[in-house]
Amino acid sequence: MAVFPVVVDACVFYNASVRDTLLRAAEYGLYRLHWSQKILDETIKNLIEDGRMNLKQAEYFVGELSNAFPEAMVPVTDEIITVMKNEPKDRHVVAAAVSSSAQVIVTFNTDDFKPDHLGSLNIEAQKPDVFLLHLFGRQPQVMIRILLEQAEDLDGVTFDQLLTAMQRHVPRFIVAIRTHMSAN
Numbered sequence: 001m002a003v004f005p006v007v008v009d010a011c012v013f014y015n016a017s018v019r020d021t022l023l024r025a026a027e028y029g030l031y032r033l034h035w036s037q038k039i040l041d042e043t044i045k046n047l048i049e050d051g052r053m054n055l056k057q058a059e060y061f062v063g064e065l066s067n068a069f070p071e072a073m074v075p076v077t078d079e080i081i082t083v084m085k086n087e088p089k090d091r092h093v094v095a096a097a098v099s100s101s102a103q104v105i106v107t108f109n110t111d112d113f114k115p116d117h118l119g120s121l122n123i124e125a126q127k128p129d130v131f132l133l134h135l136f137g138r139q140p141q142v143m144i145r146i147l148l149e150q151a152e153d154l155d156g157v158t159f160d161q162l163l164t165a166m167q168r169h170v171p172r173f174i175v176a177i178r179t180h181m182s183a184n
Contacts, residue, residue, distance in 0.1 A: 005032045006131070007074075007097045009090070009107035010042035013065075014052070017150075017166045018128050022106065024146045026069065030135050033069050034100040036076040038092040040065070074100040087112035097123050106131045132173040140180055147177065 013019050026033040044058040053061065066073065076095045084091035084098075090112040097105050098121060105113055105125045113125030126134070136143045151162040167174045 003029055003032050004104070005034055005100045005102040006104045006106055007034045007036075007039075007093060007100060007102045009093050009105060009109065010039050010046055011108045012106055012128055013043045014046055014050075015108075015128075015169050017162065018132075018169050020150050021132065021146060021166070021170075022128065023065075023068070024150060025132075025135055025143070028139075028142055028146060030139055030142065031104075033072045034074050034096060034102055035065075035072055036074055036092060036096040036099070038076065039096060084117075086114060086117040094118065094121070094123065097121070104131065129170040129172050132170055133176055136173060136176055136180075144177060144181065 008022060012022065023033070025031065040062045044055075044062055047053040047058040047061070048055055074096050076092055076099050080095040080098060081091045084094045086094050090107075090109065093105055093107070094113065094117075096102075103123055105118075105123060106128055107113060107125055108127060110125045110127055113123075115124070118125060132143070147162060148159055151157055151159040154162065157165075163174050163177060
C-alpha cells in the first residue's frame, strides 16, 4: 500500500480528539503528514486566541508536532502562494499541498478550497470526516486499534465516551466505526 502525502490545515489541529486520531494514523503510516510554517503559526495563533492554550503551551505543542514528524515540514515560497486561486487567507495551505505533492488537504473549511480552484492542481479538500472514512475503508482494523489506543491513553475516558465526543466533528466516521464493531 502506497503512503500518500496529505496536508493538514491549522483548523484541524484545533480539535484535540480529531487531531489525535489523525496524528496516530500518520504514525501508523496510513498517510504522510505535511504542513508549512505558516500552518503551524496559524495553529499557535488559533489555539491562543480561543483560550485553549497559552503561548508557552501552544509553542510546546507545535514543537512536539515538529519533533514527532520532522519530515512533515514543507517549504512554501511567497511566489507559490501568490499564484494560488483559492481564498486568499488559505492560499498558503494549497501552496503547501503543491510543494509536498499532496492530493488531499484535510480541513474543516472546505468552502475556502473550491474544486474549481484545486482541480487543475489535482488536489481535493476533504473534511476530516471524509478523510477518516477513507482511511477506515482502507484499514478498518488499524483505525479501530488507533481509537482503542487513543481512549486507553486518555485518563478516565472509555472507548465509547471517546466515540461520543468525536461524533459531533466526524459523525459518519464514528457511525462507520460503531457499525463495523457491532457487526463483528
